[in-house]
Amino acid sequence: MDDDGRYEQRVVWAVVDTGIGPLLLAATREGLVNVVFHATDEVRDKALSRLASRLGSEPVEEPGSPLLAEAIRQFEAYFAGERRFFELPLDWSLISGFNREVLRELATTVSFGTVVGYGDLAGRVGQPGAAQAVGMAMGANPLPVVVPCHRVVESGGGIGGFGGGLETKRRLLALEGVLPEPLF
Numbered sequence: 001m002d003d004d005g006r007y008e009q010r011v012v013w014a015v016v017d018t019g020i021g022p023l024l025l026a027a028t029r030e031g032l033v034n035v036v037f038h039a040t041d042e043v044r045d046k047a048l049s050r051l052a053s054r055l056g057s058e059p060v061e062e063p064g065s066p067l068l069a070e071a072i073r074q075f076e077a078y079f080a081g082e083r084r085f086f087e088l089p090l091d092w093s094l095i096s097g098f099n100r101e102v103l104r105e106l107a108t109t110v111s112f113g114t115v116v117g118y119g120d121l122a123g124r125v126g127q128p129g130a131a132q133a134v135g136m137a138m139g140a141n142p143l144p145v146v147v148p149c150h151r152v153v154e155s156g157g158g159i160g161g162f163g164g165g166l167e168t169k170r171r172l173l174a175l176e177g178v179l180p181e182p183l184f
Contacts, residue, residue, distance in 0.1 A: 009055050013048065014063035015039045016072055018079045019175065020168045023145070025075065026051055026059055027067040031089030034142045037164035054094060078145070081175065084112035086146045099137040101125050107147045113176045117155035131155075139163050145172065 011033070013026040024039035024047055025032065033055070036047040048059045062068065070088060077083035090107075092100055105125050110116045116124075118131035118138075127133070138149040144164060150172040154160045162169035173179040 009057040010067075011051060011055055011057050011059040012062040012065040012067050013051075013059045014061065014065075014068050014072060015044065016075055018075060020079075020164070020171050023075065024048075025068060025071050027065070027071060028055070028091045028093075029067065030091035030093070032071050032143060032146060033091035033094060035144050035146060037144065037168060075145070079175070084176075088146060090143060090146065094142040095140060098125075098127070098130075098133060099140050102134055102137040103141055103143070103147050103149075106149065106152065110148060110151045112148075113178060115151045115153045115173070115178055118152055118160065119155050121152060135161065148172075151176075151178075 009028060011026055011028055013024060015022050015024050021037065022039040024034070024036040024044050026034040034047065034051060036043065039047070052058050063072070074083055074086050074088060078086070095103060102121060102125055106121060109124065118134045119128070122128055122130040122134045134152070138152050139161070141147055141149045141163070144150065150162060150169045152160060159166060159169060170179055174181045
């Protein structure tokens with residue numbers, strides 16, 4: 001508790017090595033709050049600064065934290081091909097409005113090994129014609145992989161964009177059996 005008797009926001013983080021490179025995982029008491037691709041020192045430092053600003057608390061590196069332990073275990077199992085879905089509490093505080101609505105719909109209805117079109121996802125949240133806005137929501141996703149924005153593709157069969165890079169999206173879709181494994 002702080003001096004005024006309120007509970008301080010606690011943010012812990014760790015970097016996990018995966019088949020798509022290092023991921024920064026950050027959690028609060030509410031749950032996993034952020035997943036960041038390509039967590040090199042520079043990317044990590046920017047992400048932690050952004051988290052501190054948004055959440056009002058300086059993130060603390062604590063890979064052994066109980067707040068992160070299950071998330072780390074599930075990510076390791078997912079990338080080892082032993083887990084098809086995540087069962088984690090999520091802290092949605094970094095996203096709101098339409099973006100949150102779209103991401104919640106994605107998280108609950110688009111399962112491992114399947115894909116959905118941007119326009120189809122827009123229709124599912126009652127906003128047909130908002131495919132471009134869905135694309136923006138995917139780009140704003142603070143919880144990629146767990147909230148599987150890599151499963152959202154173009155209706156014409158194209159892979160679409162991806163904040164973690166197209167090669168990362170291809171690798172995630174290959175891991176889930178949607179695309180063939182890269183030859184090299």
